[in-house]
Amino acid sequence: MSWEETPPRVMSLHGEKSPFSVDVAGCPLADRMRPQKLDDFVGQSHLLDKGAPLRQAIETGRPHSMVLWGPPGTGKTTLARLIAHYCQAQFISLSAVLAGVKEVRAAVDKAQRVRSEEGYGTVLFVDEVHRFNKSQQDAFLPYVENGTFIFIGATTENPSFELNNALLSRCRVYVLKCLRVGDICTLINRALADPEQGLGRRSLTMAETLCQRLAEAADGDARRALNLLEIASDLAEKKTIPEELLNQVLRGGVRRFDKGGEAFYEQISALHKAVRGSAPDAALYWLCRMLDGGCDPSYLARRLVRIASEDIGNADPRALRLALDAWEAYERLGSPEGELALAQAVIFLSCAPKSNATYKALNAATRDAKAYGSLGVPLHLRNAPTKLLKELGYGNRYRYPHDEPEAYAAGEHYFPEEMGQPCYYEPVSQGLEIKIAEKLARLRELDRIGRKPR
Template sequence: MSLFDQIDPASRPLADRMRPQRLEDYIGQQHLLGEGKPLKQAIATGHPHSMILWGPPGTGKTTLAKLIAGYCDAEFLTISAVLAGVKEVREAVARAQQLQREQGRRTMLFVDEVHRFNKSQQDAFLPFVEDGTFTFIGATTENPSFELNNALLSRARVYVLKSLGAEDLRLIIDRALTEPVKGLAGREIELAPALRDQLAQAADGDGRRVLNLLEIVVELAASKGQSEVSEADLMEVLSGTLRRFDKGGEAFYDQISALHKSVRGSAPDAALYWLCRMLDGGCDPVYLMRRIVRMAAEDIGNADPRALRIALDAWETFEKLGTPEGELAIAQAILYLAAAPKSNAVYVAYKAAMQDVKTHGSAEVPLHLRNAPTKLMKQLDYGKAYRYAHDEPDAYAAGENYFPENMPARSYYQPVNRGLEIKIAEKLAKLRELDEQAGSS
């Protein structure tokens, strides 16, 4: 008997007590466990395969792994990549080999937070996954494409677990409040349906979080001698709750991508929503401002040059006011950028010019474009035949070449037919006409 088995079940956290013991009681992930789905069939036939369970916290990854082991009559060994190393992996391998040799029993090795293992630690699994010493199940909140070795991914199927919906979370709450042994029915504390719905929304798709919050609010009401949880009790418990936001993780990059694409797509309301999601989740506003300034240059550019200035002004305002007052300026900038005319002409032109720079190497500056501050430079014809634009008609030296001599002229910048770039395009078209006339004369 382990130390954990000796703990009074009633003293264990509600989320652990309510962990389902049967697949029928498992809530959510019907896209994986519905009838006819490959994972459901593998469990039903008792022939599981190595897999990666990828999903947000509280979506049932550990519970699902334990259920699979139970249904397939396999020894369930678990290690946490946060605490374990190669030594613990070797011990698990030795235990699996012993069970296979002495009892003919197969083993399921569950590795929580598997993305925390480095390359060498992940490589330690490969031979034993390959020879069937154990069936490997890894759980991760991070994108396996970025965090796991290709060799490990090729030997394990990836299953994506989704955040639990409000209906799923409400079902978890109802079950915990009515379960007489493992749940909270013995506390005889009522929670009104409207407050249950509110709690489900606040849990943000996380089953473990909803049970933790439920346990806290019921304990709070009980400590006051109440028979029912009040709205004030629930608000007190929820006041410090943050929505899911993993700084630097998958959720982080998904949300900044959604913000950028909403601005680019001229959807101010959606852009404001994603901005608030990131601020609410604890994202550094300075990081957001760096990205917002980039949006102004990349997706608006010269269609509305004011956008860049407004973004920079918002950054400066935030630096002067801080949180939360300065966040309003960031919101103003986001709404302006989303509503502004869009052009990526500057972005496209920059990339094309940079590619030419890399392709053509260190082409020399033509003599007529060089400066001639010394007598020797003048003798070497530096600056000779340079046409000073202000002395030309309309301040434009028609037909002049400003590229390196052996490089064909390029037309990187192609203004779009939106915003100020309409006027810019008209101006550039007129200048090209003057160049053509100068070339034919």
């Protein structure tokens, strides 16, 4: 069965083990070490500190429907279980990966029966809720509305993009953060010391420096840390976990990264903004973070080309060429040699003078192109390859700039008459655009006074 339930019982709020505790035999260490009370919950202090609204709602037994949004291993499932414990409710868990309409209906029927026959409430926990489609999410709405159950959804993806507005309007979204290294060290030491649910019965020890390394390798994920610790403990031949063994267990680990997911877009946004902000060290760090996480370097190269035009443009036209050269160098060299070219481009783009004048000009011209529709090309700008077209006035009174002084036809008009003379491109006071601005200012002054350059 793809859903899990805990029988309704009066649950203690005074620190005893909760009735939803599982049989520790055969369970992974990460599952055995779930805290039994809020004071033992590690991390998420912004949500669970004394006096925080969520903590007050839990401790008073009056929780509300919510969505827990955060990376894996940050305590979403554990928090949902604790909420059920503190509000003395039945706990039903569904996995959106495995569950379908049948399981949802069974959970609703169970919640309704327990509510009417035994007087208990229900916490319905839906893991990976973003995997449900829109119509499946809508199925929960009437039962959230009438209080059949308290709905708690867990997701690693941005709820704004993945969940129905109707469901979001009935739930409060809480953001869970990656655990800090110190938090994970606390969990590791707790697991080593706990004689009942942890590894304490084996009297295993591990040097504090190794504990720190393991916590860092877990990358903010408590489950990953405890899983790695359990593997190391299973392989340990003595009463201590040596450095050589930990090195073997940690070999091949990668940082948190989800191609196409929330972490991906957060990190590429950080890279782009660091380059735009002329912060080469930070930009290089985010480049390395993404490469370390498994991002396709060709994607990064394409993004650098975009940055060269969007944020530098004509302030330093070399930026676009260098970004293209870095892309070509990576395609020819591959990894890891080609990554050096990407790093060179990131540093150059970060240090280059910045201008978004081209980006703004393109957006403004695009708006006008859509707004004015299919205006005709002025006759004097049309070619006249035939006698008929010449008779119709095509090319009539066109001024050839190369025949004009300084190769500029002062006062000439190149827009459709209906548009007037809009100005899209406004160079900034950075790099080469300083000179471009001076040149355009001179030409516009000549246009204004309606005379030709001398």
